Amino acid sequence: MMKNVYSVGQVNTYIKNMFAQDFMMQRISVKGEVSNCKYHSSGHIYFTLKDSAGTINAIMFAGNRRGLSFQMKEGDKVIVTGSVEVYERDGKYQLYAREIELDGAGNLYLKFEALKKELEEMGMFAPEYKKRIPTYIRRLGIVTAPTGAAVQDIRNISARRNPYVQLILYPALVQGEGAVSSIVNGIRALDALGVDVIIVGRGGGSIEDLWAFNEEEVARAIFECETPVISAVGHQTDTTIADFVADLRAPTPSAAAELAVFDHQAAVAEISAKTARMNRALQQKLDMAKLKVNQYQTKLQYLSPESKLHEHRKYAVDLEEKLHRQMEQVLTEKKHRLAILTGQMEGVSPLKKLSQGFSYVADETGKAVTDASTVKVGDPLTVHLLKGTLKANVTEVFDNE
Secondary structure: OOOOOOOHHHHHHHHHHHHHHOHHHHOEEEEEEEEEEEEOOOOOEEEEEEEOOEEEEEEEOHHHHHHEOOOOOOOOEEEEEEEEEEEOOOOEEEEEEEEEEEOOHHHHHHHHHHHHHHHHHOOOOOHHHOOOOOOOOOEEEEEEOOOOHHHHHHHHHHHHHOOOOEEEEEEOOOOOOOHHHHHHHHHHHHHHHOOOEEEEEEOOOOOOOOHHHHOHHHHHHHHHOOOOEEEEEOOOOOOOHHHHHOOEEOOOHHHHHHHHOOOHHHHHHHHHHHHHHHHHHHHHHHHHHHHHHHHHHHHHHHOOHHHHHHHHHHHHHHHHHHHHHHHHHHHHHHHHHHHHHHHHHHHOOHHHHHHOOOOEEEOOOOOEOOOHHHOOOOOEEEEEOOOOEEEEEOOOOOOOO
């Protein structure tokens, strides 16, 4: 009994097809540690992905480099998404990467930077959108956990500076599942309640602990809030997306209370002077507003749409006249050219020759007879005249030569 024998190429091709037909192998995510990382001059990246159980060779082609948002280096913990395929020539399989992201806290930092860049480009960090924190408030809204040092620090500072300020706490989850929606609901609820300022924050922690304040939903809730928002997340060295979007960032919850709650005793001493100063400032603002209105009126007259429309209409008429002249010129030139060509065609017209007494003689195949030596006695001929056609037979042939 004969056994089947295959070439190396056939085996490699078969194995390659097995990998290609495996759905999981075409879209797989693998995590591990980067080693032997080489950025080739062609733009391709060659590296090995390893863990305690084994290694796998990997490559990211230059065309997929958009799927890598950081400079990959030895020792990075990453998650690689792509396909596992067989390199047919060597009979080896490897991971072809389309996307690479850092694993764990590093990945969170990348997400933080990506969202920060996106929101900054949208203008959500722009100074012109920052609302002024009022100097004198009566009601302070607080979105934080009901227990913990943050809320207690805010209470203590507020009581010392101004015991007449009303504190309204929205008890929110500040980390873990449900924290994002809880914080968003708190901001919107206090905004609808009409407090003067809202403090959003919590105590310190790791980037994972503070992550709820790095989510886009929380950032948008702060940005869309009509009430001025002070962020007070973590310690002085901690920075979150909420800090960039908020109207004011405080390094700690205690500092947020200092910024939000005015000193009552100092305010009583200054109120008379401030009243006079406010009246003067108000008058100046009214005068500036009147000046701006006058400037806008002048500018509006200068930029009148009616004037612009009239100008464009005149320009359109000029273009129409120019086009008409150019078309007339082209038509004249074409007519002149046509007359010349007509004269030339009449000079070589077969009908004109026939009208002068000439005829067109053809043999039985329809071919023109121009040489007497090409026919013989008895051959049938067709003679075309200006008016009518004659059928004739050759009775005699004369050779002029």
